Amino acid sequence: MIELIWTIPLIPLLGFVVLGLLRNQLPRPVIAVIGCGVILGSFLLSCGIFKEVYDARQLGESGVFSKEIFNWFTVGSFSLNLSFLVDPLSAIMLLIITGVGFLIHLYSSCYMLHDDGFGKYFSYLNLFIFFMLLLVLGSNYLVMFIGWEGVGLCSYLLIGFWFKNSSYAKAAKKAFVMNRIGDLGFLIAIFFILANFGSLEYSEVLPKAALLPMGDSLLLVITLLLFVAATGKSAQIPLFTWLPDAMAGPTPVSALIHAATMVTAGIYMIARSNIMFTLSPITMQVIAIIGVATALIAAFIAITQNDIKKVLAYSTVSQLGYMFLGLGVGAFTGAFFHVLTHAFFKALLFLGAGSVIHAMSSEQDMRSMGGLKKALPITFITMMIGTVAIAGIPPLSGFFSKDEILAYAFVSNPVFWVLGFLGALCTAFYMFRLMYLTFYGKFRGTKEQEHHLHESPWQMTLPLIILAILSFVGGALNIPEALGGGHWLKEFLSPVFAQTNAVATPFELSHSTEYILMAASAIGAIIMAFVAYQKYVKKEDIPQADGATEQSGLYKLSYNKLYVDELYAALFVKPLNGLSKFFHRIVEKSGVDGLVNGIGDLFVSSGKGVRQLQSGHVGFYIFMMVIGVIAFMLYGLFTI
Amino acid sequence: MDSLFQNMQGIPMNHYLIFCSIIFVIGVIGVLIRRNVIIIMMSIELMLNSVNLLLAAFSAYSGDPSGQVFVFFIMALAAAEVAVGLAIIIMVYRNTKSVDIESLSKLRW
């Protein structure tokens, strides 16, 4: 099975090539079958791989396999192979990518059916899966980097999918450029790793890194640079503003790329290099602080957004912040567990939102929705499950994963816990706000929209149902000891985090404290759900159109996304554009080129001056000649 | 030949030098201050001839006939120069009805 590992990314690549070339020739059903079929194929192969890893783990082995595909390039002593590595971590990621990916492909086959670019859409989506698989399967940092940049390209293509709208095209560009800032960090980190460890293979770099002392400055630099890369890809402060704008893409894309898979690449990368991070406590602190700050700020912004996808986008940013908080406090398993559950419930929520948008004839503003419960029962129920899960109410999956992170945060520093807890309260509030505004109350849209309301067909509801089930039971994968669970995921992943576990201080928290923390967050979430219910269902306090009522300063701050975009525009975009004009108009014209032209002009003008002597008066010429002869004679006289 | 040398050596060298210098300077001044092209040509001849005389004198004093050979060269050259120069002057005169050197001042930048 492991021998066939290369087919997992190859199949989607073939799908991309076939669909890309024949996108206008093939009929739509065939495109849908090919597009979904290749991902299903990959998924089945991934299941086989997973089973192999699982069996190996059952036998007590580490479950790590690697396979070299071909030598990519060799320069001097440095040789880089395109090679794959399967271990418990990448095996689970494989399942998420191909599994959730397949569901979203299936969903798209209906959602995008009437779009002109149906074939193009599926080819891009297949290409994305290919790059994402490369990212998680790579056995060295450069192969990961291929995937890392490749998914960025696909994200660019899919955000700008409806490129006729130039603001969408701009959003796509913004995403790509912001990701590139992170990518530069990644590349420099790769150079550091290569220069100091002599290789990029995980199997060589990580053991060597493990030998370094705690707090080593080299590791500090490498991990900080890797974290910069992660902030770009996983939308953390300060590079998070692209993700909300990325909602310009089709909704299934938001579900797949900007919720379930690509944005978690940063967490995957840090989890993959966990030992380097564990050995640099300063980086860990930075990650935790950035993570918790992102979680809070994004949750704060999400409270006032009215676009259903924007709320989910900020929610994603916020949840990613939790994952980084988890990484920062050393809860690698917890963070990864949250990646897993988040993939289920956030994909579910996005697909549900897509179903709503589909039913509402492309309306995304929640102010025009309401009372959709009856028209969209399956969407409503599944989304409610997703909401309960993300809000962290037991026994759904989000509760377990978020709680593990928060428990670790509490051990690391109670302040993190308090902030994380506040963020969780916001999460519960804005998610229930979304549900209430969308599904409860009276319908606020146009008559025509009301007439068109319909539940989506099976291709769209089936993925919703499956994801809802997964969101419901996903928590069972890693039930903490305090609740009598066996920490299955932690055990399964332990070979990946073995080096960290050997160094890091073990997690110790009395069961009673853990119960209190769990109860606090669960009760808090329920209270927030109730508050939202009071506000949006009982009082029907529907947000007004822009500028209709005077709002408090805090509300405005949240509504305008803390003015971060404006800040960046003032800090970076405008100065750079100004610099560009300055360089072009001043430095280039008068400086560099001015100097060159100046030298040319010098000769021209000196020629102009000297030619005055050529007056045409022969008498003058003769006079000058005589003067010259006399001068020579005098010179001769005085030198001899 | 020898008697010619002796006759020439009868006059001291200094006299030749001073005499030639005077003629040469007259020629130079003539070239510089006169505006009539023909007179300028004549002045140039004057300068050439002063040099010829000096060459002949030195040749006689040093007993080396090659100086006189040069004199012949210069005379031949001067004849050619006068032929060409006068032809130019005639053409100028035909066009401008003047032999004033200033009438040619259009040949400039």
Added chain:
Amino acid sequence: MDNLFILLLLPVVSAIILAFMKSTSAKWAAFVLALLQLGLTIPFICNFVPDASVQFSQSWSWISNLGINFHVGLDGISLPMLILTNGLIPLIILASFGHQKTGNFYALISFMQAGLVLVFISLDAFSFYIGWEAALIPIYFICALWGEGDRIRINMKFFVYTFFGSLLMLIAIIYLYQQSGTKDLSWTTLTQLSLTEGSQRWIFWAFFAAFAIKIPLFPFHSWQPDTYTHAPAAGTMLLSGIMLKMGLFGLLRWLLPLVPDAVASYGMVAMIMSLIGVVYGSIIAFKMNDAKRLIAYSSIAHVGLISAGIFSFSQEGLQGAVLQMINHGISVVGLFFIIDVIQQRLGTRDLKELGGLATKMPILAICFLIILMGAIGLPLTNGFIGEFLLLKGIFSTAEHGVWYAVIGGTTLIFGAVYMLRFFQKAMLGTAQKDVLDIQDVRGYEALLLIIISALVIIIGVFPNCLLHLSEASVSQLLQQIK
């Protein structure tokens, strides 16, 4: 057939034939002759043994009483350049099919090819200099006769500027000729001269000036944007695709081995100049609305990075430079061709007047995207391998390598900014001009774009086929320097 002389003779003969041909048949004849030249290059590629030695070496006594020989040969650095020249020129000729050009135009291209080939294969400073100038004269006429706008004045500046640099180099060559005891100008003799520190210094600057103007490096670049924008499409491609590689190649072949001590002490200055060019060119490219000028400035940034890689004196940097020269040639020809296609279709290349072309020209848009991704160095395209190796080389520079790499690495970000802006303004959004009757690329246009896109990906996935050519020669060169 493995006589290098034939590669010089054929373009000259072609030039003479083409000069007497009518315009309709000339373009096909030129294309066939260029393909023939490419075909004749293949035996050299196949028979080349990838080691450090000079192969297919040929030497004739030329001006025997001055000791000047005509000496040519190939090694791992010049072979890629030869492939680039002979591979790109058929494409450039193909690219000019849409324009009605006379036989003279193609004759000049062929003549220039002879000069370029001579530059890359000569192992003698004298013939190198002759090739160097022989390549300049045809391109001057191509740009001055078939260009647009204020072409005479601008080409005058270009010619005089580059010629000024060449003369400095000529002085240095003459000095070296005096210094060599055997009165010999062959590469082997000159590189073994032991020069004093003072003479090394000025020889370095004389050669460097010639190469830096040709490349062009900041701040010697000011001829370049104007010349590119006012040249005909084929002229721009020749200039940017091949001719500026003469300068980079000159650094590798002549400057580094000739004056190793001076290179060691002034290399950092050159490195910093190159890096300034990277940032400066990129930043100016941000706001350019003339597409050709945008690519011209981006080209300054790209070649700045290549030159910085050369001055890193590392295996990766130098091999990356050789590879990236080819990559840059490929992608820049593609980009200029796309601009030319757009300009032919719409009559403008001003980004403010373009937009929404992707709907009408999907094939163009896809190829554009692939070439663009190559230009900004996305993994699995050719540009990535080049940029990765260059940056790795720069990173390993002894002092402050990290910071140099960071500054050079900004091209990753800035490149994305201006290239995507270009793509967005031209291809995406809604159409600004009436584009209803615009047709997608067809026939030779599609063929050309597909070839270039394919090369972008093939080199990106299998770079080893080019990298192994230069490996041994580069490591020998590095040993020579150290």
